[in-house]
Amino acid sequence: MLAVSALPAMGNPVAAVRITDASGAFDLAYVASASSLGGYVTSENAPQATVARGTSDAYTITSASAQALAGVLIYRVDGDPSRECTFRYTLTYTGVRYTLAGDARATWTGPVKCTVTTTGPDKTKGDFSVTFTMQ
Secondary structure (H helix, E strand, O other): OOOOOOOOOOOOOEEEEEEEEOOOOOOEEEEEEEEEEOOEEEOOOOOOOEEOOOOEEEEEEEEOOOOEEEEEEEEEEOOEEEEEEEEEEEEEEOOOOEEEEEEEEEOOOOOOOEEEEEEOOOOOOOOEEEEEEEO
């Protein structure tokens, strides 16, 4: 006889976040961030106010809950508020496993685009990394 039961999530998940400005033409300006699930606290190296063209910013977000970690980050082209990217990530624990989702949306159409890639989540704690790119 085999019995299967859902185990509680172990610890609070941690997200390694990287914002990459892949453009050679503009700098990125950090606008805002918000938590939509479980709450989060940024590590000591919070988002930089400006990400220079061709560079990246990296920081860590720690969940206040073992069940979920989610957030929204907004960046725009420095000096051009009409070109903005909204980056979202959501990690949820279903009682059996973690599920990770991410998306990136631009407020305009044209050659500039916003993308998201994710790695993970870790099966036991839910740690993951997410890279948002604007170019």
